[in-house]
Amino acid sequence: MTQADPKPAVAGAPAAGPAADETLEDYTLRFAPRSYRRWTPMVVATTALGGIAYMADFSIGAGIGLAHGTGNALAAILVAAVVIFVTGFPLAYYGARYNIDLDLITRGSGFGYYGSVLTSVIFASFTFIFFALEGSIMAQGLKLGLGLPLWLGYLVSTFMVIPLVVFGMKALSKLQVWTTPVWLLLMVGPLLYLVGTDPGSVHRFVSYAGSDGHGGVNAASVLLGAGVCLSLIAQIGEQIDYLRFMPPKTEANKRSWWTAVVLAGPGWVVLGALKQAIGLFLAVYVLAKVGPAAATEPIQQFTGAFAAMLPSWLVIPLAVVLVVISQIKINVTNAYSGSLAWTNSFTRITRRYPGRMVFVLANLAFALVLMEADMFSFLNAVLGFYSNCAIAWVVTVATDIIVNKYLLKLSPHAPEFRRGMLHAVNPVGVVAFVAASGLSIAMYFRALGDTLQPYSPVAAALIAFALTPLMAVVTKGRYYLRRTDDGIAEPLLDADGNPSAATVTCHVCRQVFERPDVTACLTHGAVVCSLCLSTNRVGDHVLPAAEGPVTSGPAPRPR
Incomplete structure (x- = not known):
């Protein structure tokens, strides 16, 4: 600029x-100005994909697989991945095409200038929940490798990201590009070795029935597992925080532009789903040695895998290196994106702009409290609850873009985010989101009976998908724009x-x-x-x- x-x-x-x-x-x-967006499409994509190096996928896949069995877990992972890809595509396109983040997209896609504060808080919560999860995983690695007590590991994992987050996209792009090859090698290498040298590990993985004893694939188990996986649906917001720095789309670069948007936008879930499946595979592999509780910890999974292929003196150091690299790669993104979301909300409500660093520290404080409260021990419960809100939000915005903008033409095609151009609150998105998240949360906590509890993620998605165009038709699109001429x-x-x-x-x-x-x-x-x-x-x-x-x-x- x-x-x-x-x-x-x-x-x-x-x-x-x-x-x-x-x-x-x-x-x-x-809006991210063109003069600042000097990276090529593939550099932006690599930076964005570097942010999904988190270890939580290994824990999530292991958790649902050990509970419901391999068949149900793989089906749940697939269902969630399809939903995340379909809903993430229009959001990623709008972020990359118009160079704005997901909060700014949300404002003009059914929520209004102040209405999207609701979803900014949801997204900010996502960032500190997953920061706490990744920080817990790193603390487990530091305890095993260096003997640090967990409380000290939580502090180390929190404060080490601050210097990197201060410098935003320029520092993050360098970090992600240089660390991604090492991370991929350490993650994929053990899996390939075990599959090639121990065919019995594949059989044990495929035949694992789970602790609930169902064995075969059943709808309730699949949907319960999918609900946990769908808590990651808000990850598209972090991807867009990078994709908004895409260069302009032209005839000369349109192929690389689209490739980068698809890979780094909705495409993140392909790698995420693979990591969840790998996490379950490794959990089954180490289950007999460490027990079901520890088998969900990535440090234990990779320690067991490295032990089968490396000298004993190298096993724990390498596992710790993998965990630390992964935690840094994702938690700089969590801290960065969370600071943007909190700043958005605070500035709109108070009309004061304290600067992003204030909220970097606030987000880290929230995450540290969760870590010290041992959030890792009740991970699936937290994610299962949170996913209802995240699904309702993302499906509402995606539906507004696909249906209300392009089919019904009741929502303006070009996203609007500026104060004065938008109404304070647009009932289209706010009503759809509140109804979808409220009813699905009630179902999750069994307020409507035990039978419907597994279906809360489905309810969140279907209600948001149905109500968003219905509200646009009822209101005749009157609450999107306060004026059309700026x-x-x-x-x-x-x-x-x-x-x-x-x-x-x-x-x-x-x-x-x-x-x-x-x-x-x-x-x-x-x-x-x-x-x-x-x-x-x-x-x-x-x-x-x-x-x-x-x-x-x-x-x-x-x-």
Whole structure:
């Protein structure tokens, strides 16, 4: 981003500080400008995929497999993967195409400017829940390898990510690119060795019946397992936090652009599902040696696998290295994405912008409390409950994009996120989300009987899918846009359908911003950026509502 020389701010407006150092803030609350997006599609994709190096998949796959058996677990993993891929695709496309994060997509896809605070909190919760899970796994590795007590391991795993998170996308891209080959080798190597040298391990894996004794595949067990796996559906938000830095899509790069979006967007779940299956395989392999409780711990799984192929003196150090690399790769992403989500929520509600680092520390504090409370011991219960909220949110937004935007044409095609352009609350997404998550949570806690309890994830998805277009039809799309004209003649999209790179200067912070990130300020006869709009307490920079009802109407569609 080209920055203008700082000038005194308008009286009563926020100082230039909030927008002055976007290298550290990584465009919190805002559109990511083209001038900052200098990575190739495949570098962005590699960075995004590096963030899914978490070990939680191994624990999740092991947990549902040891409980329900291999057949039910694999079916559950497949069901969840299909749902996550289908719902993640439109979200990833919108994030990469329009260079905005999932909260900004959610605002214009059925929730409204303040309505999406609900989902920002859901996503922020996702990041510290999984930070706590990964930190617990690392602490287990440090205890086994270095003898550190768990409480100290929790502290180490929490504070070691802070220096990396401070520097945002630039530091994260380097970290993910350089560590991914080592991580892949350490993860896949033991599996290939065991399959090749111990065929009996494959037979034990395939025939494992689970502790519930059902043996065969049954719907209740599959759906219970899928519910746990679907807690990861919100991972698409973290993928989009990287995909929003994709370069513009052009005729010259469209093949690599689409490849990167699919692989790093919904495609993350393919690797995630494989890791869950590997986790179950390794858990069955070490089950007789360590028992069912420890068999779900990745450090025990890989220690057992490495012991079969390496000298004894190398086993534990290598297992610890794998766990530490994995934890760093994912938890810098959890801390980074969580800080963005908390900042989004706080700034909209209070109209104060404290900076992203405040919420890095807040998110880490939440995660540390969960770790010290031994969240790992009741992992499946936490994830099973959380998945209902996450499913309701992601399915609602995906349905709004697919059905309401492209089929019913009641939702504007180009996502809108700026204050003044959106209604405070859009009942389309808010009603669908609250109804879907509320009813599915009631089912999960058996309020509607034991028989329906396994079906809570299905209920969350189906209710959100049905109510989202129904509410759009009932409201006739009136609550998506507060106005359609942002007061600037320059078009939002360029000839290729990408966000325009034309620049203007915000009259409040005196910084230069690209066209999609600004609106007119009629009060002062000038232009104001979205960040200054967010922090404008008086509201004199916010455009007035249009007279009469506003529907989405025709909008520019990307080619």
